[in-house]
Amino acid sequence: MASEELLHDGVLKNVSSLLSFPTFDYSSIPSIMSPLLPSLRTFSKFFFSYSPLLLTLSSSTLGGSPPTCSNPQTSCQNTTAVSNTCCFNSPGGLLLQTQFWDTNPATGPTNSWTIHGLWPDNCDGTYEQNCDPSRAYTNITAILTAAGQTSLPSYMNTYWKNDPDDGSDESLWEHEWEKHGTCISTLDTDCYTNYTPQEEVVDFFNKAVSLFKTLPSYTWLANAGIVPSSTATYTSAQIIAALKAPRGVSAVIQCANTNQLDEIWYFYDVQGSVQTGTFIPTNPVGSSSDCPSTGIQYLPKGGSPPVTTTTTTTTAPTGTSAPGTPFSGKGYLQVTEGGANNGCIISGGTWYIGGTCATFTAAASGTGFTLTSSKGKCAVQSTNLVCSSTVTTATVFTTSGSDLAYNGSPAFYASSVPSGSTQVTVSTAKLADSLVITWESTS
Numbered sequence: 490m491a492s493e494e495l496l497h498d499g500v501l502k503n504v505s506s507l508l509s510f511p512t513f514d515y516s517s518i519p520s521i522m523s524p525l526l527p528s529l530r531t532f533s534k535f536f537f538s539y540s541p542l543l544l545t546l547s548s549s550t551l552g553g554s555p556p557t558c559s560n561p562q563t564s565c566q567n568t569t570a571v572s573n574t575c576c577f578n579s580p581g582g583l584l585l586q587t588q589f590w591d592t593n594p595a596t597g598p599t600n601s602w603t604i605h606g607l608w609p610d611n612c613d614g615t616y617e618q619n620c621d622p623s624r625a626y627t628n629i630t631a632i633l634t635a636a637g638q639t640s641l642p643s644y645m646n647t648y649w650k651n652d653p654d655d656g657s658d659e660s661l662w663e664h665e666w667e668k669h670g671t672c673i674s675t676l677d678t679d680c681y682t683n684y685t686p687q688e689e690v691v692d693f694f695n696k697a698v699s700l701f702k703t704l705p706s707y708t709w710l711a712n713a714g715i716v717p718s719s720t721a722t723y724t725s726a727q728i729i730a731a732l733k734a735p736r737g738v739s740a741v742i743q744c745a746n747t748n749q750l751d752e753i754w755y756f757y758d759v760q761g762s763v764q765t766g767t768f769i770p771t772n773p774v775g776s777s778s779d780c781p782s783t784g785i786q787y788l789p790k791g792g793s794p795p796v797t798t799t800t801t802t803t804t805a806p807t808g809t810s811a812p813g814t815p816f817s818g819k820g821y822l823q824v825t826e827g828g829a830n831n832g833c834i835i836s837g838g839t840w841y842i843g844g845t846c847a848t849f850t851a852a853a854s855g856t857g858f859t860l861t862s863s864k865g866k867c868a869v870q871s872t873n874l875v876c877s878s879t880v881t882t883a884t885v886f887t888t889s890g891s892d893l894a895y896n897g898s899p900a901f902y903a904s905s906v907p908s909g910s911t912q913v914t915v916s917t918a919k920l921a922d923s924l925v926i927t928w929e930s931t932s
Contacts, residue, residue: 553681553682553683553684553685553688554681554682554683555675555680555681555692555762555764555765556575556576556675556680556681556682556762558575558576558761558762558765558766561576561577561760561761561762561766562576562577562760563758563759563760563769564577564578564579564582564583564584564612564758564759564760565582565583565612565758565771565774566758574674574675574677575674575675575677575679575680575762576675576761576762576766577674577675577761578609578673578674578675578759578762578763578766579674580611580612580617580674581608581609581610581611581616581617581672581673581674582609582611582612582758582759583609583610583611583612583614583756583757583758583771583774583775584607584608584609584610584756584757584758584759584763584768585606585607585608585609585610585754585755585756585757585776586604586607586697586700586701586704586754586755586757587604587605587606587607587608587752587753587754587755587845588602588603588604588605588701588704588706588752588753588754588755589602589603589604589605589650589751589752590602590603590706590750590751590752590753590787590790591603591650591652591751591790592749592751592788592789592790592791593788593791594652594653594654594791595790595791596650596651596652596653596790597647597648597650597790598647598648599717599789599790599791600707601648601705601707602706602707602753603648603649603650604645604648604649604650604697604698604701605665605752606665606669606697607665607669607670607693607696607697607700608669608845609669609672609673609674610774610775610776612774613774613775613908614774614775614776615775615832615842615908616672616842617672618668618669618672619667619668619671619672620671620672621671622667624667624671624678624689624690625663625666625667625671626663626666626667626687626690627663629642629659629662629663629666629690629694630642630659630662632687632690632691633690633691633694636687636688636691638691638694638695641691641694641695641698644698645658645662645694645698646658648698648701649661649662649697649698654819655819655848655931656931662694664931665697666690666693666694670689670690670693673693673763675761675762675763675764675766676689676692676693676763676764677689680762692763692764693763696763696764700757700768704755706732706753709731709732709734709735710728710731710732710787712731712734713727713730713731713734715727715728715731715787716787717787717788717789717790718786718787718788718789719788719789721786721787722748722783722784722785722786723750723785723787724782724783724785725742725778725780725781725782725783725785726782728742728750728780728785728787729742729778732753732755736755736770737770738756738770738771738772739772739773740753740754740755740756740773741753741754741756741773741776741777741778742754742778742780743778743779743780744778744779744780744781744785744863745863746863746864746865746878747781747864747865747877747878748780748781748784748785748786749785749786749787749788750780750785750786750787750788751863754773754776755770756770756771756772756773756774757769757770757771758771779835779836779837815888815891815928815930816851816858816860816886816888816893816928817851817852817853817858817930818850818851818930818931819848819849819850819851819930819931820848820849820851820928820929820930820931821833821834821846821847821848821849821928821929821931822834822846822847822849822860822893822926822927822928822929823846823926823927823928823929824840824924824925824926825924825925825926825927826903826906826922826923826924826925827922831906832907833846833847834846834847834849834874834915834926835847835862835912836862836863836864836876837862837864837875837876837877837912838862838864838867838873838874838875838876838877838915839874839912839913839914839915840903840907840912840913840914840915840924841907841911841912841913842906842907842908846929847862847863848862848863848931849861849862849867850862851928854883854885855885856885856887857885857886857887857888858885858886858887859883859884859885859886860876860883860884860886861876861883862876864876864877864878865877865878865879865880866880866881866882866883867880867883867884868880868882868883868884869884869895869917872916872917872918873914873915873916873917874901874914874915874916874917891927891928892925892926892927893926893927893928895917896917898917899925899926900917900919900923900924901915901916901917901923901924901925901926902915902916902917902918902919902920902921902922902923902924903915903916903920903921903922903924904916904920904921904922905921905922906922
C-alpha cells in the first residue's frame with residue numbers, strides 16, 4: 490500500500506478536509522489528533538516493517554526474474570504430461586554435468602578436472618541440440634560482464650578450458666550454450682518475468698559453474714587412492730566406485746586413445762527449473778562408459794607422451810568435390826536418417842544417439858582425406874566403418890557434395906536405429922536403414 494493511499498484513508502482524509510475548511514476552529518486540533526495517533530503509529534509500523542519488501546519489489550523491475558514454481562515436479566519422474574515447461578525441464582529432463590581431464594595439451598589446474606558442459610538429455614538418453622539459432626550468441630564474456638558477473642568469466646578462464654587445438658575457451662563456451670543451453674526448456678525467454686535480453690545465458694553459466702563446484706572429481710578419486718600417474722593403471726570398477734561413494738549413484742567415464750581416462754559425466758533429475766530448482770543425483774540413463782574394464786591410465790597433466798602415428802594410406806576413387814571439402818580440421822560426423830538428423834558417429838566409428846558426439850580430425854591425403862578419432866585411425870574394413878588403434882592403414886575418403894563418400898558413394902547403412910546406450914555398426918553394404926554422414930566443423 491502506498492503512503493498516498495494512507496493519507497486519504499479514514500481519519501487522515503477527514504483531518505485533511507477539516508484543515509482546508511475556511512472557518513475551521515484550530516483549538517479543536519487536540520481532540521481531533523487523539524484518534525489520529527493510532528493511525529500514525531500504524532502507518533509507521535507498516536512502513537518500517539515492509540520497506541525491505543517494497544525495495545525488493547522495486548528492484549525486481551530493473552531486470553527479469555525466473556519463474557516462481559510452487560510444488561514443482563521432478564523431471565523424468567512424472568507419470569503424466571506436464572504442460573508448464575518453465576517449471577519442469579522437458580523434454581531435456583536429464584541434466585548432465587560433464588568434466589574434462591586434458592593432459593596433452595594440458596588444460597586447467599594440475600589438481601582439478603575442468604568443465605565440459607551442462608547437457609539436457611531426454612529421459613531415455615537421447616538428446617536434442619542447437620534448439621534456437623536466434624540465440625546462438627558469440628559474445629559470452631561480454632554478456633556475463635555486462636550483467637555484473639565479472640568473477641564468473643574469470644573463474645571459467647581457469648576451470649572451463651578448451652583444447653587449444655580446437656580453439657579458444659570462448660569458442661567452447663559459445664558452442665556449449667548454442668548446442669545445449671538453448672535446449673533447456675526452463676531457460677526459454679518466455680519463462681522470465683520482465684525478461685532482460687540474454688539473462689538466461691547468465692543463468693546457464695552460473696548453474697554450470699555452481700554445479701561443477703559441488704563435484705570435486707580430483708579429490709574424490711584421490712580419496713580412493715586413484716591419482717594421476719605415468720605408470721599406474723586402474724580398473725573401471727575402482728574409478729566408478731570412487732565417484733559413486735560421495736553421491737550414492739553411479740557416473741559415466743570416458744577414455745581417449747582407448748584407455749586414457751579423460752571425461753566424467755554426472756547425471757541429475759531436477760525438481761523445478763534449472764535456475765532455482767533442486768538437482769537430484771541419479772544413475773546414468775542411455776549412456777555407458779567406453780573405457781576398458783582394466784588397464785585404465787589416469788595420466789598427469791602435461792605428463793602424457795605425445796601421440797605419434799605414421800599413416801599409410803590407400804587411395805579410393807575420386808569424389809565429386811575438392812579434396813577435404815568440407816571435411817577438414819576438427820569436427821563431428823553427423824548422421825541423417827530418414828531425412829532428419831539423428832545422432833552421430835562416435836569415436837569407435839559406430840552410430841550412437843544417446844550422448845555427445847566424438848571429435849574427429851580430417852586431414853587431406855592425396856585426392857581425399859583421412860579421418861582420425863581418439864580411438865585411432867578410421868577405415869572401412871570388411872564393409873564396416875572402424876576407428877581403432879589397431880587400424881594400421883587409414884582409408885582415404887572423399888565427398889559427394891557435402892556428404893562423406895567411400896569409393897565415390899555417399900551411401901552408408903545400418904541394420905537398425907540405435908536407442909539408449911546401444912551402438913550400431915555403420916556399413917557400406919546395403920542394410921535396412923540408409924544413412925548420410927555430414928561434417929559439422931568445430932575448428
